[in-house]
Amino acid sequence: MSKAEMCVLDGYCFTNLGEIKKNLTAAELYEEIVKNGEGKIADKGAVVTLTGRCTGRSPNDKFIVEEETTKADVNWGKGNVAISEEKFERLFGKLKAYMQGKNIYIQECYAGADEKSRLKVRVINDSAWQNLFARNMFITEKDESKLANFAADFTVIGCPGFHANPEDDGTNSEAFILLNFKKKLVIIGGTQYAGEIKKSIFTVMNYVLPKMGIMSMHCSANIGEDGNTALFFGLSGTGKTTLSTDPERALIGDDEHGWSDEGVFNIEGGCYAKVIKLSPVQEPDIYACTQKFGTILENVVMDEKRQIDLDSDLYTENTRASYPIDSLPNIVESGKGGHPNVVIFLTYDAFGVLPPVSKLTVPQAMYHFISGYTARVAGTEKGVTEPKAVFSTCFGEPFMVWHPSVYAKLLGDKIVKHGASCYLVNTGLTGGPYGVGKRFEIKYTRKIIKAILSGEINKSEFIADSVFGFGIPKTLGDIPTDVLHPVESWKDKDEYMEKLKSLAKGFKENFKKYEAVTSAEIIAGGPVI
Secondary structure, rough: OOOEEEEEEEEEEEEEEEOEEEOOOOOHHHHHHHHOOOEEOOOOEEEEEEOOOOOOHHHHHHEEEEOOOOOOOOOOOOOEEEEEEHHHHHHHHHHHHHOOOOOEEEEEEEEEEOOOOOEEEEEEEOOHHHHHHHHOOOEEOHHHHHHHHOOOOEEEEOOOOOOOOOOHHHOOOEEEEEEEEOOEHHHEEOOOOOOOHHHHHHHHHHHHHOOOOOEEEEEEEEEEOOOOOOEEEEEOOOOHHHOOOOOEEEEEOOEEEEEOEEEEEEEOOOOEOOOOOOOOOOOOOHHHHHOOOOOOOEEEEOOOOOOOOEOOOOOOOOEEEEEEHHHHHOOOOOOOOOOOEEEEEEEOOOOOOOOOOOEHHHHHHHHHHHHHHEEEEOOOOOOOOOOOOOOHHHHHHHHOOOHHHHHHHHHHHHHHHHOEEEEEEEEEEOOOOOOOEEEEHHHHHHHHHHHHOOOOHHOEEEOOOOOOOEEEEEEOOOOOHHOOOOHHHOOOHHHHHHHHHHHHHHHHHHHHHHHHHOOHHHHOOOOOO
């Protein structure tokens, strides 16, 4: 498309835009990236780019426009902060003025592999590399005739170089991510972190899918040769991507899914993997993607010979690779699977007290889903050695629009209807808390996952935990009992019980904010002290 004085996109008028470049291929976008000086090409073909000040999401800079169509639906609070329609319009006007004279890139794509519920998404960027990111992460349309008549359901405009004025615009910083459900528009500025593009649309899907009776989920999914589908919920660092990318099972998707009356479907068309210290031995398929044409490497160090260093955290520990899902060798091309027979909640327990695997009843599963527990240690802060419990409801609190009870009911109903078994898998520490204990060996975690997926774990005798109540297998194949039962690996058994009860108190304290709208049955699925 050539330069135009007036351009109307999705009903929004833009004036004096530069050249409009629409639905460019990856190769064409590569040329634009190099020409614009937005990134460099690594020796194996990936694009390497830096995101500057923002090397991760800016959760405090996300706002939802408060208006009559969604005001009563949104679970307003820390994760969903309101901004007025007037402030949105004023900032949008400034953004359109900023775009004058700039070349823009457009990708027209889909969010959702399910044709009945998918969103048509138009992504508009003033940088080619972010447009390539959108092409990687969403589902592309190969049919030119459909693209010719493409009418977007939602539009994302991302211009990292445009900064808000917090005092004038009502934002918290120069960065902003504003979602307007009434106008079906997202505007992003002040941050070059491309993950905001995909997560803004995931937030949109977390609003629209439940209205259709479809469960939206921050999880990965894969399927075995027997057709059995498994879901893996988990926060960053718990092993969600690693454990779901299994050479013996086909990957449906690694981060965002829906669960409809017909089964599970991927929301995305790509993967956005964390690649710091990525192992070519433990994660060969993901590692191979970092060496491929079409992959974007964010904040990865590259030397003068264009060789990348995945071990370096020079810019950030949150180094990322964005690549189309078909870059992986074993995927479900349709992006769809059947109803899950297994649901796995992953956690990294840095207190060293949770077992590596626990079987959950449905109320227990809902309790842990609403809690969304993991633990982190501020290892970069000198002298800080104590782990910190982190609770992110539904294992994705920043992206959930409705109250957590809405998602919990949807998930619980589907688990019951389709007879899915639920497990809590701890990939964290054993033998003691942080500084003493060691991480569960990956070989044991993989054996546990394999036993769950094959059904072999059902042959075990389960013992109820005295505090959390979930079932711990007495034995499981050749896995040592001191691995299955953490208390056996602690030298001081009394200290173990003290830490276990302390963690349980943290669960109960966190859950207080959900009790008013949560059934007594689910509340009873929590720990008992």
